[in-house]
Amino acid sequence: xxxxxxxxxxxxxxxxxxxxxxxxxxxxxxxxxxxxxxxxxxxxxxxxxxxxxxxxxxxxxxxxxxxxxxxxxxxxxxxxxxxxxxxxxxxxxxxxxxxxxxxxxxxxxxxxxxxxxxxxxxxxxxxxxxxxxxxxxxxxxxxxxxxxxxxxxxxxxxxxxxxxxxxxxxxxxxxxxxxxxxxxxx
Numbered sequence: 001x002x003x004x005x006x007x008x009x010x011x012x013x014x015x016x017x018x019x020x021x022x023x024x025x026x027x028x029x030x031x032x033x034x035x036x037x038x039x040x041x042x043x044x045x046x047x048x049x050x051x052x053x054x055x056x057x058x059x060x061x062x063x064x065x066x067x068x069x070x071x072x073x074x075x076x077x078x079x080x081x082x083x084x085x086x087x088x089x090x091x092x093x094x095x096x097x098x099x100x101x102x103x104x105x106x107x108x109x110x111x112x113x114x115x116x117x118x119x120x121x122x123x124x125x126x127x128x129x130x131x132x133x134x135x136x137x138x139x140x141x142x143x144x145x146x147x148x149x150x151x152x153x154x155x156x157x158x159x160x161x162x163x164x165x166x167x168x169x170x171x172x173x174x175x176x177x178x179x180x181x182x183x184x185x186x
Contacts, residue, residue: 009181012174013045014055016167021059023163025066031156035060036106037163039080043087044094045171047183053084075117079110094168103164107157115139 020038042056060080064073083106090098119125119135126134140153175182 008178009183010047012171012181013042016171017042017046017055017059020163020167021063024063028159029155031153032159032162034159034163034167035080036083036103036110036156036160037167039083040087040090040099040102040106040160040164041167041171043084043089044091044168052088053081056080056084071121072114072117075114076110079106079113082106082109082113099164099168100161103160104157107153107160110156111139111153112136 017038020034020041023034038059039056042052046052046055057077057080060077083102086102086106086109090102115136116132118139119132120127122135124135125131125138171181
């Protein structure tokens, strides 16, 4: 029998992704959001290749249209797409360790890409290797701003880890309760 796109598993996975996009609209510490966790989760559980990037990016765009668009969106979306790829990489071995490592890796990638983008467009840093290093150092100092949570970088890491635990854990429990959601049983 041919796999159908819309089935109970797809609906549950899509609902978790949509909930993540909506949670982004709630008040939160800077960078303590479910967005990277949503990308990891989508990469792990959205099975159709044509949807694996489209669904989480559409959810992100939906929330960005409400929150507001900004100049660094291409860098954010690139790091977001890489996080989806990381989720796809751990797809066949989703466990606590792989999700924790994926959460940490996605936070570091987000930092590297978005600060690289800031270096490219900012008039504050010379377009040299020394300027790039200066930009990363300034980014680390910015991430130590503890006026809004622990720090921007740690908030990102904690948010991704926390929401990954919620999404992956909820889906795991749902699979135990509703076997139709578990692909490994077929």
